[in-house]
Amino acid sequence: MIIKLHKITKEFESECTQLSVSGQQLDLVASNADSLLHATNEPTSVPYGIFSEGMMVGFILFDNEIYKDGYYWILRFMIDERFQGKGYGKLAIEEVIKMLSARVDCKQIRVSHIPHNITANKLYKDLGFAETGELEGNGDIVLAYFM
Numbered sequence: 700m701i702i703k704l705h706k707i708t709k710e711f712e713s714e715c716t717q718l719s720v721s722g723q724q725l726d727l728v729a730s731n732a733d734s735l736l737h738a739t740n741e742p743t744s745v746p747y748g749i750f751s752e753g754m755m756v757g758f759i760l761f762d763n764e765i766y767k768d769g770y771y772w773i774l775r776f777m778i779d780e781r782f783q784g785k786g787y788g789k790l791a792i793e794e795v796i797k798m799l800s801a802r803v804d805c806k807q808i809r810v811s812h813i814p815h816n817i818t819a820n821k822l823y824k825d826l827g828f829a830e831t832g833e834l835e836g837n838g839d840i841v842l843a844y845f846m
């Protein structure tokens with residue numbers, strides 16, 4: 700199975716904002732419309748569609764340049780509910796690690812999730828992230844991947 704990440708340009712915006720997680724997951728991640736808006740205020744982060752066989756199955760927003768705190772952050776990440784559990788999420792994070800490993804100043808990728816997001820926690824740890832012990836926002840768990 701192959702996935703590709705493509706930057707969200709104007710032509711992809713409506714496909715992107717139509718993707719959604721399930722009703723039970725709405726507290727885990729902001730809507731993609733909100734994330735696209737957020738991206739415009741954060742100059743280091745770039746929104747990408749996660750594509751499989753030409754179809755957008757998910758969305759990820761991550762830093763393409765070092766953030767002011769010295770890390771590269773994955774800020775938003777979701778797979779549409781229709782496509783979850785098929786391996787796309789893991790492949791997408793692996794692709795981000797591959798892309799950022801080409802950047803010489805990228806020593807650490809960071810991500811956070813709300814405490815009860817067990818699926819995301821396991822996914823990140825399976826791919827080599829480890830909890831930093833730090834919390835942010837409303838007790839969100841911070842994980843780091845060391846390059």
Ligand SMILES: CC(C)(COP(=O)(O)OP(=O)(O)OC[C@H]1O[C@@H](n2cnc3c(N)ncnc32)[C@H](O)[C@@H]1OP(=O)(O)O)[C@@H](O)C(=O)NCCC(=O)NCCS
Nearest residue numbers: 720724727728776777778783784785786787788789812819
């Ligand atoms: C987290 C998320 C992106 C994972 O995407 P995905 O494509 O479903 O993940 P994968 O198919 O690659 O599966 C990764 C692992 O999670 C497991 N998994 C996926 N969905 C699951 C669920 N609902 N419950 C339990 N385990 C689940 C898979 O079985 C797999 O485990 P394995 O590697 O041991 O087989 C997706 O579930 C999602 O969009 N969740 C809501 C938003 C969210 O939590 N975003 C992350 C914010 S930090």
